[in-house]
Ligand code: NCD
């Protein structure tokens with residue numbers, strides 16, 4: 117059996133930079149026509165000028181003859197000036213602004229410490245229609261790590277949407293039934309991305325027979341009831357939910373460590389993983405809209421013209437890929453069987 121769908125886009129991707137980027141970019145470019153590229157480099161991508169230079173490096177690193185459009189984002193800080201948002205909206209290549217609560221995840225130290233300080237910036241985004249992409253977790257150490265997304269909705273997201281009711285907002289990599297319900301109940305200006313790993317795994321995967329660093333990402337995997345809610349949302353046909361891998365490469369040494377980095381590397385077989393999730397719900401007929409239509413429509417971009425084909429055929433994902441500086445990159449499902457295969 118095989119399915120052919122419109123070529124999809126990845127609405128949340130970490131490409132890194134330099135040799136690391138060169139190692140992972142071909143994987144995404146083979147699967148997707150476009151991707152929203154996260155700005156959490158070191159230092160972060162906080163201006164249109166820096167985003168433009170990063171975009172040029174991505175385009176220069178693409179293998180010959182491969183077409184792939186990086187859609188750039190700006191990293192919001194406490195001191196982002198409103199004029200930078202206007203420049204971004206006018207640039208034609210910055211497609212969104214990313215909100216990382218300071219300290220929430222990898223390279224988020226310069227993120228927003230108090231969203232109240234961003235009121236002027238958010239007002240300009242509301243006016244220009246530039247989407248805000250939100251890492252939705254509170255950083256309060258008193259809040260249980262498994263509750264941080266739910267508490268973020270109450271403490272940050274609801275008040276933000278009351279103050280800026282027309283802002284176009286993507287609640288990124290949602291992991292809970294609370295987030296899925298919240299997004300469903302908001303207006304059309306609020307949408308969400310869902311990763312393949314949050315559709316396929318619950319939190320037991322982090323501790324199966326020992327600690328499994330390659331199943332550790334942020335927001336962390338949740339209980340099975342939440343995974344079921346995400347599967348329901350992704351396969352519902354509701355245009356508010358769309359594909360965003362959050363593929364987040366880290367070297368094997370930095371994952372398999374006493375204090376391992378957060379992030380699952382899924383770009384090499386992302387569509388195969390999503391197909392497996394949709395197949396588990398007998399909803400393969402809904403994959404195309406989730407992967408190829410809803411995100412483009414929300415971001416007001418044309419849907420892609422090309423097609424891709426997935427065949428039901430078991431194969432083994434490599435145990436590792438080459439990464440920067442002679443290091444290895446271990447993908448999610450390393451050395452394990454995949455049920456679907458993306459044809460060239
Ligand atoms: C991301 C990374 O490594 O950049 N990690 C992750 O676990 N998803 C950061 C992020 O998106 O939270």
Ligand code: ZN
Pocket residue numbers: 128130154362364
């Ligand atoms: Zn991410």
